[in-house]
Amino acid sequence: MGIQIRNFTKRFGQTTVIDNMNLDIESGEMIALLGPSGCGKSTTLFAISGIHKIDEGQLLLAGEDVTGKPPQQRNVGVIFQSYALYPHMTVEENIGFPLMIRKEAKADIKRKVQEMTELVGLKGLLGRKPAELSGGQQQRVSLARAMIRRPEVLLLDEPLANLDARLRITMRAEIRRIQQETGITAVLVTHDQVEAMSMCDRIAIMRDGKVLQYDTPEQMYQVPANDYVAGFMGNPP
Ligand code: ADP
Ligand code: MG
DSSP, rough: OOOOEEEEEEEEETTOOOOOOOOEEEOOEEEEEETTTTTSSSHHHHHHHTTTSSSSSEEETTTTTTTOOOOOGGGGGOOOSSOOOTTSSSSHHHHHHHTTTTTHHHHHHHHHHHHHHHTHHHHHOTTTTTHHHHHHHHHHHHHHHTTTTTEEEEEETTTTTTHHHHHHHHHHHHHHHHHHHHEEEEEEESSOOOHHHHHEEEEEEEEEEEEEEEEOOOHHHHSSSHHHHHTTTOOOO
């Protein structure tokens, strides 16, 4: 499902945090919102998911204007840096939770949890509690839970920030594999240009609520729009 952001503006009080943003994300592609802390990356994700209202502009999902729609009416899954797993629940209960609250039949939930477990590589761990898992495994549970309702859009806000360096590299590849296998449209928020380059089809570099350049990693590295982009991509003039 494609995402179109049209003339997006978001203010907190007097401060303009997103300034007339435009972005087209094609169905099945994974893009990064890349930029320093405070540039408006998370705010953009909150607007796509519907958690935050925007002040001006439009959001189209699969060509449909969903600007005024609440989060439940958008087919979007979200993953945060803190995985926010329920500590008292098992892995199986955590993954199945979004279906349980919709009162789906137990047998259906069990089957879908099984499918998700295979997709994210968590076999044999269904009976454990989150505290009995590694950081990478907790991340996989979080992914499975976000995907179990088969959303058409996956939003990831600094999903790897809490992992150690080695796990981060493994999970970069794993998230990309899952994204490609499912064909889900994904938006990754990160301040790490290596992460953006290694995981995404296109990158939007942001500063002060504006997109400075939106391009493939290769293009952005080789033909940066300005010195700021060049510096951020690690290829200064
Ligand atoms: P990023 O994710 O790129 O680090 P954010 O989107 O979280 O940045 O924040 C962008 C700007 O908006 C920051 O200056 C931040 O302080 C401000 N901001 C974010 N949320 C709120 C809020 N609820 N109230 C006021 N200001 C906010
Ligand atoms: Mg953020």
